[in-house]
Ligand code: ADP
């Protein structure tokens with residue numbers, strides 16, 4: 513279980529701090545809901561370890577991960593900026609997600625190929641991210657995160673701006689992940705995404 517216990521945070525120039533408090537079970541998805549500027553991305557950064565809470569705690573399976581570095585946390589994130597390496601091919605970007613040293617097994621390579629086909633990018637493995645559309649980059653970022661197979665998936669508006677076919681494919685992929693026991697924290701302002709994917713909600 514992920515427990516976010518009275519996590520208080522404010523940026524230096526901010527008067528009223530946030531206080532985040534919720535918990536989520538494996539295989540469940542919580543939707544983080546709020547207007548633009550309400551703190552959804554801030555919460556994602558706190559969970560991922562890129563920001564430090566002023567007080568409160570974050571627990572995974574009953575143990576605090578509050579002081580763990582981002583790479584020590586049992587999670588992977590898809591941020592709004594996608595964070596793809598622009599000088600590396602789509603395949604290598606995804607491969608680095610699975611193995612930072614790129615020691616990929618035949619099985620890993622097949623999983624990448626199957627994944628790319630699944631998200632409609634079967635022909636795009638050797639392209640550079642700069643030669644993809646925004647929606648295609650988004651699919652690569654999401655696939656990379658999913659193939660990392662961490663128990664927790666942080667999704668910051670992962671389906672925003674996708675056309676409806678690509679959106680359907682990715683929603684299906686996320687539902688499969690959930691069925692496999694992945695816990696998801698989903699920031700989304702899209703009512704339909706929240707209805708299809710989320711089991712509970714946290715309103716900011
Ligand atoms: P959301 O993702 O819900 O749109 P954000 O978490 O990005 O909201 O931002 C919440 C608020 O915090 C906004 O008012 C934003 O301007 C402010 N903010 C975000 N990042 C910083 C920062 N690094 N320094 C100061 N204020 C920030």
Ligand code: MG
Nearest residue numbers: 552553592668
């Ligand atoms: Mg945001």
